[in-house]
Amino acid sequence: MLATLQALGVMTSLSRPGVSNDNPFSESLFKTLKYRPAYLLQPFDTPFAARTWVTELVRWYNHEHRHSAIHFVTPAxxxxxxxxxxxxxxxxxxxSARQRHPLRW
Structure with missing residues:
Protein backbone atom coordinates (compact mmCIF):
# COMPACT_ATOMS: atom_id res chain seq x y z
CA MET A 1 0.00 0.00 0.00
CA LEU A 2 2.80 2.41 0.90
CA ALA A 3 4.53 1.81 -2.44
CA THR A 4 1.27 2.41 -4.32
CA LEU A 5 0.64 5.67 -2.47
CA GLN A 6 4.18 6.85 -3.14
CA ALA A 7 3.88 5.91 -6.83
CA LEU A 8 0.71 8.01 -7.02
CA GLY A 9 2.42 10.94 -5.33
CA VAL A 10 0.29 10.70 -2.18
CA MET A 11 1.98 11.83 1.01
CA THR A 12 1.32 9.32 3.75
CA SER A 13 0.31 10.27 7.26
CA LEU A 14 3.03 10.63 9.86
CA SER A 15 0.60 9.77 12.63
CA ARG A 16 0.60 6.80 14.93
CA PRO A 17 0.29 3.53 13.03
CA GLY A 18 -2.97 1.66 13.21
CA VAL A 19 -4.99 4.62 14.48
CA SER A 20 -7.68 5.63 12.02
CA ASN A 21 -9.18 8.49 14.00
CA ASP A 22 -6.03 10.34 15.00
CA ASN A 23 -6.99 13.68 13.46
CA PRO A 24 -9.94 15.17 15.36
CA PHE A 25 -10.11 18.17 13.02
CA SER A 26 -10.59 16.08 9.89
CA GLU A 27 -12.94 13.72 11.73
CA SER A 28 -15.04 16.72 12.78
CA LEU A 29 -15.10 17.97 9.20
CA PHE A 30 -16.22 14.57 7.91
CA LYS A 31 -19.02 14.38 10.47
CA THR A 32 -20.21 17.89 9.60
CA LEU A 33 -20.28 16.98 5.91
CA LYS A 34 -22.07 13.67 6.43
CA TYR A 35 -24.86 15.27 8.45
CA ARG A 36 -25.58 18.01 5.92
CA PRO A 37 -28.79 17.68 3.88
CA ALA A 38 -26.68 18.15 0.73
CA TYR A 39 -24.61 15.04 1.47
CA LEU A 40 -24.88 12.70 -1.50
CA LEU A 41 -25.83 9.09 -1.03
CA GLN A 42 -25.18 8.13 -4.65
CA PRO A 43 -21.84 8.01 -6.46
CA PHE A 44 -20.89 10.90 -8.72
CA ASP A 45 -21.49 10.52 -12.44
CA THR A 46 -18.21 12.15 -13.44
CA PRO A 47 -15.02 13.42 -11.81
CA PHE A 48 -16.15 16.93 -12.76
CA ALA A 49 -19.38 16.46 -10.81
CA ALA A 50 -17.38 15.32 -7.78
CA ARG A 51 -15.03 18.33 -8.01
CA THR A 52 -17.96 20.72 -8.37
CA TRP A 53 -19.72 19.24 -5.34
CA VAL A 54 -16.58 19.33 -3.18
CA THR A 55 -15.76 22.89 -4.27
CA GLU A 56 -19.22 24.07 -3.20
CA LEU A 57 -18.93 22.15 0.06
CA VAL A 58 -15.56 23.72 0.89
CA ARG A 59 -16.93 27.18 0.06
CA TRP A 60 -19.90 26.61 2.38
CA TYR A 61 -17.72 25.18 5.14
CA ASN A 62 -15.27 28.09 5.07
CA HIS A 63 -17.57 31.02 4.32
CA GLU A 64 -21.03 30.16 5.72
CA HIS A 65 -20.79 27.46 8.36
CA ARG A 66 -20.33 28.98 11.80
CA HIS A 67 -18.14 26.76 13.94
CA SER A 68 -18.90 26.27 17.60
CA ALA A 69 -15.22 25.79 18.46
CA ILE A 70 -14.42 29.32 17.23
CA HIS A 71 -17.42 31.03 18.84
CA PHE A 72 -19.79 30.67 15.89
CA VAL A 73 -17.83 32.62 13.31
CA THR A 74 -16.73 31.21 9.97
CA PRO A 75 -13.16 30.07 9.33
CA ALA A 76 -12.87 32.78 6.66
CA SER A 96 -28.67 45.44 24.87
CA ALA A 97 -31.32 42.73 24.50
CA ARG A 98 -30.71 41.60 28.07
CA GLN A 99 -31.30 45.15 29.37
CA ARG A 100 -34.46 45.63 27.29
CA HIS A 101 -35.95 42.27 28.28
CA PRO A 102 -34.30 41.09 31.52
CA LEU A 103 -36.93 38.43 32.18
CA ARG A 104 -35.97 36.59 29.00
CA TRP A 105 -32.46 36.09 30.32
Whole structure:
Protein backbone atom coordinates (compact mmCIF):
# COMPACT_ATOMS: atom_id res chain seq x y z
CA MET A 1 0.00 0.00 0.00
CA LEU A 2 2.80 2.41 0.90
CA ALA A 3 4.53 1.81 -2.44
CA THR A 4 1.27 2.41 -4.32
CA LEU A 5 0.64 5.67 -2.47
CA GLN A 6 4.18 6.85 -3.14
CA ALA A 7 3.88 5.91 -6.83
CA LEU A 8 0.71 8.01 -7.02
CA GLY A 9 2.42 10.94 -5.33
CA VAL A 10 0.29 10.70 -2.18
CA MET A 11 1.98 11.83 1.01
CA THR A 12 1.32 9.32 3.75
CA SER A 13 0.31 10.27 7.26
CA LEU A 14 3.03 10.63 9.86
CA SER A 15 0.60 9.77 12.63
CA ARG A 16 0.60 6.80 14.93
CA PRO A 17 0.29 3.53 13.03
CA GLY A 18 -2.97 1.66 13.21
CA VAL A 19 -4.99 4.62 14.48
CA SER A 20 -7.68 5.63 12.02
CA ASN A 21 -9.18 8.49 14.00
CA ASP A 22 -6.03 10.34 15.00
CA ASN A 23 -6.99 13.68 13.46
CA PRO A 24 -9.94 15.17 15.36
CA PHE A 25 -10.11 18.17 13.02
CA SER A 26 -10.59 16.08 9.89
CA GLU A 27 -12.94 13.72 11.73
CA SER A 28 -15.04 16.72 12.78
CA LEU A 29 -15.10 17.97 9.20
CA PHE A 30 -16.22 14.57 7.91
CA LYS A 31 -19.02 14.38 10.47
CA THR A 32 -20.21 17.89 9.60
CA LEU A 33 -20.28 16.98 5.91
CA LYS A 34 -22.07 13.67 6.43
CA TYR A 35 -24.86 15.27 8.45
CA ARG A 36 -25.58 18.01 5.92
CA PRO A 37 -28.79 17.68 3.88
CA ALA A 38 -26.68 18.15 0.73
CA TYR A 39 -24.61 15.04 1.47
CA LEU A 40 -24.88 12.70 -1.50
CA LEU A 41 -25.83 9.09 -1.03
CA GLN A 42 -25.18 8.13 -4.65
CA PRO A 43 -21.84 8.01 -6.46
CA PHE A 44 -20.89 10.90 -8.72
CA ASP A 45 -21.49 10.52 -12.44
CA THR A 46 -18.21 12.15 -13.44
CA PRO A 47 -15.02 13.42 -11.81
CA PHE A 48 -16.15 16.93 -12.76
CA ALA A 49 -19.38 16.46 -10.81
CA ALA A 50 -17.38 15.32 -7.78
CA ARG A 51 -15.03 18.33 -8.01
CA THR A 52 -17.96 20.72 -8.37
CA TRP A 53 -19.72 19.24 -5.34
CA VAL A 54 -16.58 19.33 -3.18
CA THR A 55 -15.76 22.89 -4.27
CA GLU A 56 -19.22 24.07 -3.20
CA LEU A 57 -18.93 22.15 0.06
CA VAL A 58 -15.56 23.72 0.89
CA ARG A 59 -16.93 27.18 0.06
CA TRP A 60 -19.90 26.61 2.38
CA TYR A 61 -17.72 25.18 5.14
CA ASN A 62 -15.27 28.09 5.07
CA HIS A 63 -17.57 31.02 4.32
CA GLU A 64 -21.03 30.16 5.72
CA HIS A 65 -20.79 27.46 8.36
CA ARG A 66 -20.33 28.98 11.80
CA HIS A 67 -18.14 26.76 13.94
CA SER A 68 -18.90 26.27 17.60
CA ALA A 69 -15.22 25.79 18.46
CA ILE A 70 -14.42 29.32 17.23
CA HIS A 71 -17.42 31.03 18.84
CA PHE A 72 -19.79 30.67 15.89
CA VAL A 73 -17.83 32.62 13.31
CA THR A 74 -16.73 31.21 9.97
CA PRO A 75 -13.16 30.07 9.33
CA ALA A 76 -12.87 32.78 6.66
CA UNK A 77 -13.84 35.45 9.20
CA UNK A 78 -11.36 34.05 11.68
CA UNK A 79 -8.60 33.87 9.07
CA UNK A 80 -9.22 37.48 8.00
CA UNK A 81 -9.13 38.65 11.66
CA UNK A 82 -12.74 39.78 11.48
CA UNK A 83 -13.85 37.56 14.35
CA UNK A 84 -12.95 39.88 17.23
CA UNK A 85 -15.06 42.73 15.86
CA UNK A 86 -17.94 40.32 15.22
CA UNK A 87 -17.73 38.93 18.77
CA UNK A 88 -17.60 42.41 20.33
CA UNK A 89 -20.65 43.52 18.35
CA UNK A 90 -22.46 40.28 19.22
CA UNK A 91 -21.76 40.75 22.94
CA UNK A 92 -23.04 44.34 22.78
CA UNK A 93 -26.20 43.19 20.99
CA UNK A 94 -26.83 40.49 23.62
CA UNK A 95 -26.26 42.95 26.45
CA SER A 96 -28.67 45.44 24.87
CA ALA A 97 -31.32 42.73 24.50
CA ARG A 98 -30.71 41.60 28.07
CA GLN A 99 -31.30 45.15 29.37
CA ARG A 100 -34.46 45.63 27.29
CA HIS A 101 -35.95 42.27 28.28
CA PRO A 102 -34.30 41.09 31.52
CA LEU A 103 -36.93 38.43 32.18
CA ARG A 104 -35.97 36.59 29.00
CA TRP A 105 -32.46 36.09 30.32
Missing amino acids: QRHANLDQDILVRRAALYE
